Amino acid sequence: MKIIFIVQGEGRGHLTQAISLFQQLQGSNHEVVACLVGMIKQDDFSSIIEQEINTKVHYFSSPNLIYNQAGKGLSLKNTIIQNLKKLPEHNQSLNKMKGWMDKYQPDLIINFYDFLAGIYQLRFSQSAPPMICVGHQYLLLHEQFVFPKKRLVDRILVNLNSKVTALRAKKMLALSFSPYKNHKKIVSIPPLIRKSVLSEPTSQHAYYVAYMTNAGLLEQLTNWHKEHTDIEIHCFLKTEQEQEVTQNQKNLFIHKLDAKKFLRLMANAKGLITTAGFESVCEAIYYGKPVMMVPVPNHFEQACNALDASRYGAGISQESFNLDNFLTYTSTFQSPMIPFKNWLAEGRSKLIAELDSFEQVLPLKQA
Structure with missing residues (x-):
C-alpha cells in the first residue's frame, strides 16, 4: 500500500513520531511515498526528518500556535487572528497538497495531527485518499481519559481542533502510556519512539x-x-x-x-x-x-x-x-519503565495489523 504522511511540524513530537512510524514500516508491505510537513518555516530541528526518512519531503504553510509577546504562554486570541490572516496562504497549501496527491497517487494518508489534512478531506472529498490519524491528542476524545478539573471550555476547544484534523478519518490511532479499550474510531496504540x-x-x-x-x-x-x-x-x-x-x-x-x-x-x-x-x-x-x-x-x-x-x-x-x-x-x-517497555514492544505488530486490515477492505472501497 502506498502511503503519504502529513505531519504537523510545530515542536518536535509529531516529526519524531513520523520518523518512528516510517522506521517501523520498513520491511512491511507498505511504502511511504512522500512526507508533507506543515510549518511556518524550516529550522535546524525540522531537517532531522529529511535525514531519517528516505522519501520525498515537501513543506507547506499550516496553522500554528501563537504565543504572547513575552513568549511565556499560549495566546488563543493571537492564534486565531494570525491564522485567519493567513487564510489565502493556507488555501495555497491545500492546492499544493492536491498537486502532491495527484503526483504520488497514495492509497492512504496518515495524518500526524495537521489541521489542513482534515480540511483537505472536506475540500477534495471526491478525490481525497482515505485517511488515518495518529497522535496522543486523539486519546483526549476517548471516554476514559481523565481531564484537568474546571476547564470545560478548554476541553471543548482542544477536542474541536482534534476533530477537525480527523475529518472523514477512517480511524484514529491514539498514542497512550498504557492500553485503553477501543472506543468508536479510536484505537489505543503504544507511543512511537525512534530507533535512535x-x-x-x-x-x-x-x-x-x-x-x-x-x-x-x-x-x-x-x-x-x-x-x-x-x-x-x-x-x-x-x-x-x-x-x-x-x-x-x-x-x-x-x-x-x-x-x-x-x-x-x-x-x-x-x-x-x-x-x-x-x-x-x-x-x-x-x-x-x-x-x-x-x-x-x-x-x-x-x-x-x-x-x-x-x-x-x-x-x-x-x-x-x-x-x-x-x-x-x-x-x-x-x-514505570518496565510496564512501559512491555507495552511499547506491542507497537509494531499492532500498527502493521491495523494497516493490513485496512488494506484488505481498500479494494472494496475503490470498486
Whole structure:
C-alpha cells in the first residue's frame, strides 16, 4: 500500500513520531511515498526528518500556535487572528497538497495531527485518499481519559481542533502510556519512539536536562537557578544564538536544538525538566528518568499531558520552573519503565495489523 504522511511540524513530537512510524514500516508491505510537513518555516530541528526518512519531503504553510509577546504562554486570541490572516496562504497549501496527491497517487494518508489534512478531506472529498490519524491528542476524545478539573471550555476547544484534523478519518490511532479499550474510531496504540532513542546507552550523572518549547520560559528557570548554582542543568530550546552551546550562568548551559545531543544528554541525566510535550516524556520514561512537567500557560493540551503522565507515575506537574519539589521527588522516584517497555514492544505488530486490515477492505472501497 502506498502511503503519504502529513505531519504537523510545530515542536518536535509529531516529526519524531513520523520518523518512528516510517522506521517501523520498513520491511512491511507498505511504502511511504512522500512526507508533507506543515510549518511556518524550516529550522535546524525540522531537517532531522529529511535525514531519517528516505522519501520525498515537501513543506507547506499550516496553522500554528501563537504565543504572547513575552513568549511565556499560549495566546488563543493571537492564534486565531494570525491564522485567519493567513487564510489565502493556507488555501495555497491545500492546492499544493492536491498537486502532491495527484503526483504520488497514495492509497492512504496518515495524518500526524495537521489541521489542513482534515480540511483537505472536506475540500477534495471526491478525490481525497482515505485517511488515518495518529497522535496522543486523539486519546483526549476517548471516554476514559481523565481531564484537568474546571476547564470545560478548554476541553471543548482542544477536542474541536482534534476533530477537525480527523475529518472523514477512517480511524484514529491514539498514542497512550498504557492500553485503553477501543472506543468508536479510536484505537489505543503504544507511543512511537525512534530507533535512535531505543539504542542510546543510559547511565546517571549529576546533571539535569531541560527542554522548552519557547525561549520566553527560560527566565523562570534562570531565576530559580541563581539561588542553586550548584545544580548543573543543560537546557535545549529554539534560540538565535550562534554558538552551539552557551553558559548562561554557573552550571546553566543553553543548547541549540540538536536531536542527537539532546537524547545523549537525557539518557545520562538525573531527570528531565520539560514543558509537558508527550514525546519527550515518553523518551524519559523509556530511559527510566523522572520528569518535571511545566505546561505552557494557557496550553490545555499540555496540562492534559502533565496530568496523564503524573497519574502514570512518570513524574510531577508544576506551575513554574521551580525545581525544589522535583529535587526531593527524584530521590524517591520509582520508574514505570518496565510496564512501559512491555507495552511499547506491542507497537509494531499492532500498527502493521491495523494497516493490513485496512488494506484488505481498500479494494472494496475503490470498486
